Amino acid sequence: MPNYHTSKPKTETAIDRTVPDFPIAQVNDEDIYFNTHEAPEYLPEIESSVKDFVQFHHEQSGKPVVLVTSGGTTVPLENNTVRFIDNFSAGTRGATSAEYFLENGYAVIFLHREFSLLPYSRHYSHTTNNCFLDYMIEKHNKIEINEKYADQMLHVLRKYKAAQDSKSLLLIPFTTVNQYLYTLKSTSKLLQILEGKALFYLAAAVSDFFLPQSRMPQHKIQSQTSGKLIVDLEQVPKFLRRLVDNWAPSAMIVSFKLETDNSILIKKALGALTRYQHQLVIGNLLQTRKWEVVFIRPDGEQTWIRLNEEEQKNNVEIESLIIPGVMVEHKAWIESHKH
Amino acid sequence: MPNYHTSKPKTETAIDRTVPDFPIAQVNDEDIYFNTHEAPEYLPEIESSVKDFVQFHHEQSGKPVVLVTSGGTTVPLENNTVRFIDNFSAGTRGATSAEYFLENGYAVIFLHREFSLLPYSRHYSHTTNNCFLDYMIEKHNKIEINEKYADQMLHVLRKYKAAQDSKSLLLIPFTTVNQYLYTLKSTSKLLQILEGKALFYLAAAVSDFFLPQSRMPQHKIQSQTSGKLIVDLEQVPKFLRRLVDNWAPSAMIVSFKLETDNSILIKKALGALTRYQHQLVIGNLLQTRKWEVVFIRPDGEQTWIRLNEEEQKNNVEIESLIIPGVMVEHKAWIESHKH
Numbered sequence: 167m168p169n170y171h172t173s174k175p176k177t178e179t180a181i182d183r184t185v186p187d188f189p190i191a192q193v194n195d196e197d198i199y200f201n202t203h204e205a206p207e208y209l210p211e212i213e214s215s216v217k218d219f220v221q222f223h224h225e226q227s228g229k230p231v232v233l234v235t236s237g238g239t240t241v242p243l244e245n246n247t248v249r250f251i252d253n254f255s256a257g258t259r260g261a262t263s264a265e266y267f268l269e270n271g272y273a274v275i276f277l278h279r280e281f282s283l284l285p286y287s288r289h290y291s292h293t294t295n296n297c298f299l300d301y302m303i304e305k306h307n308k309i310e311i312n313e314k315y316a317d318q319m320l321h322v323l324r325k326y327k328a329a330q331d332s333k334s335l336l337l338i339p340f341t342t343v344n345q346y347l348y349t350l351k352s353t354s355k356l357l358q359i360l361e362g363k364a365l366f367y368l369a370a371a372v373s374d375f376f377l378p379q380s381r382m383p384q385h386k387i388q389s390q391t392s393g394k395l396i397v398d399l400e401q402v403p404k405f406l407r408r409l410v411d412n413w414a415p416s417a418m419i420v421s422f423k424l425e426t427d428n429s430i431l432i433k434k435a436l437g438a439l440t441r442y443q444h445q446l447v448i449g450n451l452l453q454t455r456k457w458e459v460v461f462i463r464p465d466g467e468q469t470w471i472r473l474n475e476e477e478q479k480n481n482v483e484i485e486s487l488i489i490p491g492v493m494v495e496h497k498a499w500i501e502s503h504k505h
Numbered sequence: 506m507p508n509y510h511t512s513k514p515k516t517e518t519a520i521d522r523t524v525p526d527f528p529i530a531q532v533n534d535e536d537i538y539f540n541t542h543e544a545p546e547y548l549p550e551i552e553s554s555v556k557d558f559v560q561f562h563h564e565q566s567g568k569p570v571v572l573v574t575s576g577g578t579t580v581p582l583e584n585n586t587v588r589f590i591d592n593f594s595a596g597t598r599g600a601t602s603a604e605y606f607l608e609n610g611y612a613v614i615f616l617h618r619e620f621s622l623l624p625y626s627r628h629y630s631h632t633t634n635n636c637f638l639d640y641m642i643e644k645h646n647k648i649e650i651n652e653k654y655a656d657q658m659l660h661v662l663r664k665y666k667a668a669q670d671s672k673s674l675l676l677i678p679f680t681t682v683n684q685y686l687y688t689l690k691s692t693s694k695l696l697q698i699l700e701g702k703a704l705f706y707l708a709a710a711v712s713d714f715f716l717p718q719s720r721m722p723q724h725k726i727q728s729q730t731s732g733k734l735i736v737d738l739e740q741v742p743k744f745l746r747r748l749v750d751n752w753a754p755s756a757m758i759v760s761f762k763l764e765t766d767n768s769i770l771i772k773k774a775l776g777a778l779t780r781y782q783h784q785l786v787i788g789n790l791l792q793t794r795k796w797e798v799v800f801i802r803p804d805g806e807q808t809w810i811r812l813n814e815e816e817q818k819n820n821v822e823i824e825s826l827i828i829p830g831v832m833v834e835h836k837a838w839i840e841s842h843k844h
Contacts, residue, residue, distance in 0.1 A: 240591070246765035246791055248710070251736075252579070252591045256620075281595075281620075287636040297626040297676075298637055299665045309659050311648045320648050326638045337636075371587070375734040385766040395714040397590075397736040426585035427724040452585055 195403035203379050205348045212338055212349060216275065216356045219336045223360075229273040229334065230363040230496070233353055235370035236260020237279025239343035243377055243397060245384045250342075251397075253371035257282030259422070259455070259485070260369040264335070265325070266489035272365070273334045277349060279370070280339035286326035290319070343373045347405060354413035362503030364417035365496050366409070371424065375399035406442040418499040419444035420492060423462075426452045435462040446495060448488065456484060461491060534742035542718050544687045551677055551688060555614065555695045558675045562699075568612040568673065569702040569835070572692055574709035575599020576618025578682035582716055582736060584723045589681075590736075592710035596621030598761070598794070598824070599708040603674070604664070605828035611704070612673045616688060618709070619678035625665035629658070682712045686744060693752035701842030703756035704835050705748070710763065714738035745781040757838040758783040759831060762801075765791045774801040785834060787827065795823060800830060 223229045237260065238253030261283040264274045268285065276285060283291065290298060301315050311319055329335040338353075340346040357364040377399055410419055421444060423435045428451055435447040439462065449460045458472040471487050562568045576599065577592030600622040603613045607624065615624060622630065629637060640654050650658055668674040677692075679685040696703040716738055749758055760783060762774045767790055774786040778801065788799045797811040810826050 243590075244765070248593050248763070248765065248791065249712075250591055250593065251582075252589055254587050254589065284636050287638050290637055291620075291630070297623050297665070298629055299626050299662055302662055304659065304662060304666070307659070309650045309655060309662060316648065320643065320646070323638055323641055323643060323648060326636070327643070373588075385764075394740065395736075395738040397738070399734040399736070401733065424587070425724075426583070426587065452587065 196405060196408045199347070199403050200351075203344050206345045209348055209352060213352050213356065215336065216338070216353050219273070219275065219333070220356050220359060222333055223273045227273065227332070227334075229271060230365060230500070231273045231275065231357060231360055232267050232365040232367050233275045233277060233357065234260050234264045234267065234367045235277045235346075235350070235372075236264070237282030238371040239279065239346045239373050240341055241343055241373050241376045241399070242382065245382050251373065251375070251399075253373055255279070255282065255371040257284075258288070260367075261285050261288040262483055262485040263367060263369060263489060266483075266485050267367075268329050268334055269325070270489060270493060273336075274329075275336045275338060275353060277338045277340065277346070277353065277370070280341050284337065285329070285335065286322050289322050343376050343402060344379075346370065346372060347402075350405070350409070351413055354409055354417075357414060357417060361416040362418065362500045364414065365492075366414060366417055366419040366421075367492065368406075368419070368421045372402070374402055376402050404441065406438070406444065410442050410444050416503060418446075418496050420446045420448060423447050423449045424452060424455070425449075432460070432462065432468065435460075436466065439464045445499065446492070459484065459488060535744060535747045538686070538742050539690075542683050545684045548687055548691060552691050552695065554675065555677070555692050558612070558614065558672070559695050559698060561672055562612045566612065566671070566673070568610060569704060569839070570612045570614065570696060570699055571606050571704040571706050572614045572616060572696065573599050573603045573606065573706045574616045574685075574689070574711075575603070576621030577710040578618065578685045578712045579680055580682055580712050580715045580738070581721065584718075584721050590712065590714070590738075592712055594618070594621065594710040596623075597627070600624050600627040601822050601824040602706060602708060602828060605822075605824050606706075607668050607673055608664070609828060609832060612675075613668075614675045614677060614692060616677045616679065616685070616692065616709070619680050623676065624668070624674065625661050628661050682715050682741060685709065685711060686741075689744070689748070690752055693748055693756075696753060696756060700755040701757065701839045703753065704831075705753060705756055705758040706831065707745075707758070707760045711741070713741055715741050743780065745777070745783065749781050749783050755842060757785075757835050759785045759787060762786050762788045763791060763794070764788075771799070771801065771807065774799075775805065778803045784838065785831070798823065798827060 220231060223231050236255075237257035238255035241251040243249045243251065257278055260276070260278060262285075264276050264285040267274050274285070278284065290301065301312055301319065302309050303312050304310075310316075338349060340349055354366075377397070406419075406421060419442075421438060421442070423431065423438060425431045425434060431449045431451060435449045438444075438447055443464075445464065447462045449462055450458070456473075457478055458470060461469040461471065469491070471484065471491060473482055473484055473487075559570060562570050575594075576596040577594035580590040582588045582590065596617055599615070599617060601624075603615050603624040606613050613624070617623065629640065640651055640658065641648050642651050643649075649655075677688060679688055693705075716736070745758075745760060758781075760777060760781070762770065762777060764770045764773060770788045770790060774788045777783075777786055782803075784803065786801045788801055789797070795812075796817055797809060800808040800810065808830070810823065810830060812821055812823055812826075
């Protein structure tokens with residue numbers, strides 16, 4: 167297996183890692199980041215399962231592979247983490263999208279925040295005051311699914327088992343922004359073999375800010391009698407550009423832009439497309455994200471996807487419209503990248 | 506129903522709420538807090554179900570009632586919340602303790618962080634890469650529980666249904682520190698009718714810091730080209746003293762102290778007992794909290810509770826030792842508070 171740790175410091179206990187160990191001419195923010203933050207210990211395991219998964223679909227199933235990222239990243243404020251900054255995200259967009267990709271013939275690597283919503287099981291978790299055991303009853307000394315839920319649950323179970331049996335779903339968890347970045351980097355490189363058939367669908371809510379490891383206190387921050395706590399964060403380097411240029415140069419890349427202020431959404435999306443030179447931004451507002459999104463392309467073209475009232479009433483999931491839209495663009499991308 | 510909103514501002518849109526609307530002599534940090542932060546909209550609903558629950562156990566079952574708090578509170582950094590500060594807590598201590606209280610004859614109000622672990626269902630959630638559907642198989646067009654898990658799950662289901670059938674478990678969720686504080690205040694007052702038979706078991710990881718509503722930006726904080734983000738937080742007022750003095754003067758109150766630094770644990774626990782004048786602190790270290798805790802009493806007496814190697818190997822839950830220990834103290838408390 168290739169060595170993905172070339173920019174990782176060799177010593178585990180180094181304190182001052184602000185001086186990068188490569189020629190200064192190549193230095194940029196991303197290099198400095200990976201040089202001053204250690205890879206998660208479990209990364210080689212993940213790399214091994216991603217490699218097997220990609221190889222299987224490359225050589226055997228022939229399916230296109232989409233990396234769906236989902237849920238929010240955390241930014242620990244202490245080394246023995248008690249407090250952290252988090253981004254709001256239950257993972258609904260990612261988990262729902264993953265299902266529609268699977269049903270449309272994709273293999274899915276689901277890179278998700280641990281304990282956020284998962285494809286299929288999402289239908290039965292995170293429901294307010296509804297515990298998993300509420301779906302069950304005892305009958306003749308055996309557990310049965312409550313009749314009220316049995317048919318729909320069997321339908322979901324079949325789809326989940328089909329995804330498993332065809333080896334089309336790989337679940338990979340992360341918690342911190344550091345784990346996310348290292349895993350994204352490794353996975354991207356392993357997807358290169360698929361060239362244009364690899365798709366990145368970056369729905370995770372990745373923190374813009376982080377606390378550098380070198381400035382992180384070892385123990386829980388103590389409250390002072392004086393009261394205040396001031397947290398002084400650095401901006402996370404813009405990894406999307408690195409993804410486009412180096413980690414996944416032949417793949418199609420879709421990113422999301424979530425805002426709460428309508429007036430800046432399109433401008434921010436176009437800014438991202440100019441800065442990162444990728445293929446598509448899906449814009450959405452926190453308040454309306456379940457009913458409308460907008461596809462924004464590098465040439466400035468905007469396509470709104472909206473559920474009408476009828477569809478909203480019938481609980482149609484907007485991802486059932488988003489995924490076919492993305493697939494059209496991905497097909498064209500694959501065609502244009504054939505040898 | 507009594508009016509719990511006397512310190513709530515009357516107008517929903519007031520911007521400058523830094524001037525309290527009560528005589529200056531009574532002003533303290535807690536009053537200012539409730540005067541400048543609005544109660545959650547759903548609070549009356551919760552008060553109504555807590556009232557019914559308490560009344561049932563007071564007049565009919567005769568069970569003592571414990572309020573178990575569990576999971577971490579969030580501190581939103583924006584009004585339309587995208588980012589927030591969180592406290593690490595899956596809710597294991599609270600959810601596990603609740604089960605042992607139920608099995609030992611208590612009625613339990615489980616005030617928990619939404620989507621954190623719940624009593625009973627905790628055995629099947631938050632397990633890495635194990636989705637709820639993994640416990641199920643299809644057989645003759647019906648869902649069955651995989652044989653491997655069936656016996657144990659039936660055992661858990663029975664205990665869960667018993668708690669439900671005897672109306673002994675009330676689940677109340679919170680997310681933000683503001684929701685937690687308002688719900689704690691309301692619930693405490695409704696528990697007063699039980700006098701000494703009410704027990705507070707405060708296992709939630711409540712934030713020490715918060716961002717006052719008056720300083721909270723309306724929209725998502727935008728990253729600046731300059732990079733840095735500085736978050737300037739205020740200390741959360743010390744509500745435990747208010748709980749002891751005013752909200753629940755006859756109840757027994759147990760708080761938790763979680764540290765990562767062994768050398769300050771006992772000192773911090775004793776400090777809390779002096780400051781708040783309550784009955785018991787259970788101290789634990791993040792690194793060893795599943796195997797050892799220490800009971801610290803106002804007279805300085807310390808009792809360590811530890812799992813031996815055998816018990817650790819057999820996955821004995823330390824809460825099976827903690828709860829009987831707390832019950833001994835609560836029984837003595839009830840005796841000493843009888844008329």
